[in-house]
Amino acid sequence: xxxxxxxxxxxxxxxxxxxxxxxxxxxxxxxxxxxxxxxxxxxxxxxxxxxxxxxxxxxxxxxxxxxxxxxxxxxxxxxxxxxxxxxxxxxxxxxxxxxxxxxxxxxxxxxxxxxxxxxxxxxxxxxxxxxxxxxxxxxxxxxxxxxxxxxxxxxxxxxxxxxxxxxxxxxxxxxxxxxxxxxxxxxxxxxxxxxxxxx
Amino acid sequence: xxxxxxxxxxxxxxxxxxxxxxxxxxxxxxxxxxxxxxxxxxxxxxxxxxxxxxxxxxxxxxxxxxxxxxxxxxxxxxxxxxxxxxxxxxxxxxxxxxxxxxxxxxxxxxxxxxxxxx
Amino acid sequence: xxxxxxxxxxxxxxxxxxxxxxxxxxxxxxxxxxxxxxxxxxxxxxxxxxxxxxxxxxxxxxxxxxxxxxxxxxxxxxxxxxxxxxxxxxxxxxxxxxxxxxxxxxxxxxxxxxxxxxxxxxxxxxxxxxxxxxxxxxxxxxxxxxxxxxxxxxxxxxxxxxxxxxxxxxxxxxxxxxxxxxxxxxxxxxxxxxxxxxxxxxxxxxxxxxxxxxxxxxxxxxxxxxxxxxxxxxxxxxxxxxxxxxxxxxxxxxxxxxxxxxxxxxxxxxxxxxxxxxxxxxxxxxxxxxxxxxxxxxxxxxxxxxxxxxxxxxxxxxxxxxxxxxxxxxxxxxxxxxxxxxxxxxxxxxxxxxxxxxxxxxxxxxxxxxxxxxxxxxxxxxxxxxxxxxxxxxxxxxxxxxxxxxxxxxxxxxxxxxxxxxxxxxxxxxxxxxxxxxxxxxxxxxxxxxxxxxxxxxxxxxxxxxxxxxxxxxxxxxxxxxxxxxxxxxxxxxxxxxxxxxxxxxxxxx
Numbered sequence: 094x095x096x097x098x099x100x101x102x103x104x105x106x107x108x109x110x111x112x113x114x115x116x117x118x119x120x121x122x123x124x125x126x127x128x129x130x131x132x133x134x135x136x137x138x139x140x141x142x143x144x145x146x147x148x149x150x151x152x153x154x155x156x157x158x159x160x161x162x163x164x165x166x167x168x169x170x171x172x173x174x175x176x177x178x179x180x181x182x183x184x185x186x187x188x189x190x191x192x193x194x195x196x197x198x199x200x201x202x203x204x205x206x207x208x209x210x211x212x213x214x215x216x217x218x219x220x221x222x223x224x225x226x227x228x229x230x231x232x233x234x235x236x237x238x239x240x241x242x243x244x245x246x247x248x249x250x251x252x253x254x255x256x257x258x259x260x261x262x263x264x265x266x267x268x269x270x271x272x273x274x275x276x277x278x279x280x281x282x283x284x285x286x287x288x289x290x291x292x
Numbered sequence: 293x294x295x296x297x298x299x300x301x302x303x304x305x306x307x308x309x310x311x312x313x314x315x316x317x318x319x320x321x322x323x324x325x326x327x328x329x330x331x332x333x334x335x336x337x338x339x340x341x342x343x344x345x346x347x348x349x350x351x352x353x354x355x356x357x358x359x360x361x362x363x364x365x366x367x368x369x370x371x372x373x374x375x376x377x378x379x380x381x382x383x384x385x386x387x388x389x390x391x392x393x394x395x396x397x398x399x400x401x402x403x404x405x406x407x408x409x410x
Numbered sequence: 411x412x413x414x415x416x417x418x419x420x421x422x423x424x425x426x427x428x429x430x431x432x433x434x435x436x437x438x439x440x441x442x443x444x445x446x447x448x449x450x451x452x453x454x455x456x457x458x459x460x461x462x463x464x465x466x467x468x469x470x471x472x473x474x475x476x477x478x479x480x481x482x483x484x485x486x487x488x489x490x491x492x493x494x495x496x497x498x499x500x501x502x503x504x505x506x507x508x509x510x511x512x513x514x515x516x517x518x519x520x521x522x523x524x525x526x527x528x529x530x531x532x533x534x535x536x537x538x539x540x541x542x543x544x545x546x547x548x549x550x551x552x553x554x555x556x557x558x559x560x561x562x563x564x565x566x567x568x569x570x571x572x573x574x575x576x577x578x579x580x581x582x583x584x585x586x587x588x589x590x591x592x593x594x595x596x597x598x599x600x601x602x603x604x605x606x607x608x609x610x611x612x613x614x615x616x617x618x619x620x621x622x623x624x625x626x627x628x629x630x631x632x633x634x635x636x637x638x639x640x641x642x643x644x645x646x647x648x649x650x651x652x653x654x655x656x657x658x659x660x661x662x663x664x665x666x667x668x669x670x671x672x673x674x675x676x677x678x679x680x681x682x683x684x685x686x687x688x689x690x691x692x693x694x695x696x697x698x699x700x701x702x703x704x705x706x707x708x709x710x711x712x713x714x715x716x717x718x719x720x721x722x723x724x725x726x727x728x729x730x731x732x733x734x735x736x737x738x739x740x741x742x743x744x745x746x747x748x749x750x751x752x753x754x755x756x757x758x759x760x761x762x763x764x765x766x767x768x769x770x771x772x773x774x775x776x777x778x779x780x781x782x783x784x785x786x787x788x789x790x791x792x793x794x795x796x797x798x799x800x801x802x803x804x805x806x807x808x809x810x811x812x813x814x815x816x817x818x819x820x821x822x823x824x825x826x827x828x829x830x831x832x833x834x835x836x837x838x839x840x841x842x843x844x845x846x847x848x849x850x851x852x853x854x855x856x857x858x859x860x861x862x863x864x865x866x867x868x869x870x871x872x873x874x875x876x877x878x879x880x881x882x883x884x885x886x887x888x889x890x891x892x893x894x895x896x897x898x899x900x901x902x903x904x905x906x907x908x909x910x911x912x913x914x915x916x917x918x919x920x
């Protein structure tokens with residue numbers, strides 16, 4: 094990695110990581126979605142650095158273009174209730190969990206750094222045509238036939254799942270407060286179930 | 293990588309320009325707010341109701357179907373470029389892939405998920 | 411492109427094609443009910459349930475047929491390796507998964523119309539989730555493994571949230587979706603690190619690279635260990651091992667019961683199949699399999715925690731469905747004991763794990779199916795009180811429920827007894843005495859809450875004025891219960907043949 098590449102890598106990673114922090118931390122969900130957009134753009138930049146040009150373009154088209162819009166859409170669908178409230182329940186457990194995750198992540202990183210393997214593995218050098226549409230097409234339809242067909246099955250399930258979840262009857266808003274309180278209890282009284290089923 | 297340098301320059305120029313225009317107009321523009329100017333504008337009449345109108349879940353269904361078929365199109369693109377070199381196996385692979393998605397399309401169609409009034 | 415390839419993949423192809431045909435048939439069928447209708451036979455379930463069960467059973471039959479032909483004779487089938495490996499291990503799990511899926515589809519055929527959920531999307535979801543599960547069990551590469559996992563999970567997320575009108579179902583779906591995606595992300599991260607460390611995504615290549623690695627300075631061993639931890643945690647989420655089980659009770663309780671059955675059976679079996687493939691196939695060498703520096707102590711800790719916590723909490727539940735959810739967590743703990751034993755006791759231990767998963771599948775389908783049978787429209791049987799006196803009023807239903815509970819508790823001569831026996835034998839054979847003792851102690855605890863259901867069914871009368879449970883009438887549910895009941899008894903009375911089959915299947919991965 095020369096200095097220009099390093100600077101580029103640093104810039105893209107910074108954009109991606111800052112976006113991720115905003116996504117998780119933002120109180121306003123729209124800002125969160127914008128943070129996600131920045132993460133996606135940063136990652137597209139990293140793909141470009143890895144010579145995966147087609148993938149970078151797709152990342153921008155599909156994720157930045159379609160998926161983020163879908164996210165924004167769901168946020169609009171949820172409306173003002175999507176704004177997260179301060180939730181004091183289990184705050185201690187959350188902080189302990191976050192700290193444990195941070196410590197174990199740093200520990201793993203220290204372990205990896207200490208063994209000094211800067212280039213992880215002697216992967217073969219990238220051929221000049223790597224990352225173009227032609228080479229992806231060739232790879233996808235010769236060696237990776239099976240995963241390609243599997244992705245077709247995955248998309249099929251996504252379609253059926255969307256139809257199953259988005260059609261059907263919606264939650265009756267008049268039931269909301271009572272059922273809301275109940276849903277966190279451990280046992281379900283039969284009467285409550287009946288009421289829900291009839292609504 | 294180096295072929296993308298002009299593109300990055302364009303990005304940088306666009307970002308700087310957009311930022312600069314906003315900054316300049318905030319700094320230089322006259323500010324004289326009155327209560328009338330601060331209310332949301334609605335054709336001169338008084339605003340009524342809440343700020344938020346809940347859109348129908350049908351938008352969501354349409355949007356997610358769009359994303360799914362968008363990804364399908366993306367996967368077909370490399371195939372078209374390599375079509376001649378792939379031969380019959382490539383055609384058969386894409387055929388079965390398309391078959392799955394045709395069934396998916398038929399399914400959402402007949403289920404009425406593409407219809408608005410239902 | 412030859413017949414061997416198509417024959418080798420036939421369980422997958424048959425189920426997928428059947429699923430596509432059913433989708434078309436359902437889309438063009440005129441059978442629709444609105445949710446206020448009282449006619450239980452007018453909806454799509456009356457046709458699709460049977461069609462789905464037949465499709466999945468056809469997949470099971472093809473898997474069995476290839477078993478008898480011998481998968482190693484199908485030369486063309488190796489051309490799809492390592493994406494999809496056609497061996498006896500794959501066939502065994504394909505059979506179990508198809509069986510579990512088919513029984514769950516039959517249960518849905520009774521449950522959905524009874525509780526005004528009769529929408530046809532449920533059945534394609536079961537079929538294609540099972541396709542994903544079969545791919546998961548047969549994947550020899552991290553890429554196809556992930557695709558299988560996602561295909562399976564996406565279908566199940568939608569099935570959990572199927573009861574849109576119920577907040578509880580929606581809450582369950584959101585919880586399961588968030589934690590499930592989190593687990594998948596961990597798995598993916600682990601896979602990416604593994605690729606960086608070894609340069610391979612196929613499990614055999616990873617195993618070889620790890621075996622050639624020298625621990626110490628300048629090697630990627632630390633990266634491999636980090637990756638292994640991430641992958642084990644991801645899989646532990648999927649099999650709902652403590653402390654990664656938090657989503658399970660809520661998701662299992664909130665989901666429609668046929669979905670719960672499917673999650674407890676097929677999703678869990680597929681996750682364990684992957685666990686065996688990855689732990690033995692990829693992490694089986696280079697010190698990772700050793701007790702001192704490998705995964706066995708980690709998995710052993712998970713097993714002890716899972717068994718103990720789940721059994722202690724299950725006893726405190728007032729909802730039978732939630733109790734069964736904790737019971738399924740506890741059973742995951744017993745299986746994990748067997749997984750630890752595989753590293754020292756080899757193929758026999760792995761065979762006992764796989765035999766256990768088979769017995770667990772039939773017993774669990776039966777227990778949830780009996781719970782479905784106990785409820786009827788507007789009065790789903792949920793709590794112990796709901797079941798009071800059912801055994802006397804409806805002896806057949808009571809007998810069926812008792813049989814499956816006894817099998818889950820591990821009482822001879824049911825299938826569950828031999829499942830546990832072989833796991834204990836394997837762990838003793840591997841010298842894991844503490845684990846075997848903890849497992850036995852936990853079985854004793856578990857008997858309390860299984861027998862408690864029977865006490866309510868036979869020795870209590872419903873409180874005056876309380877709603878009395880009326881079992882539903884459904885040929886599909888009854889059929890599923892009869893099939894599961896026969897299998898529980900057959901596996902309990904003649905366990906050795908199926909154990910041998912399981913051991914033979916296990917040897918294919920070693």
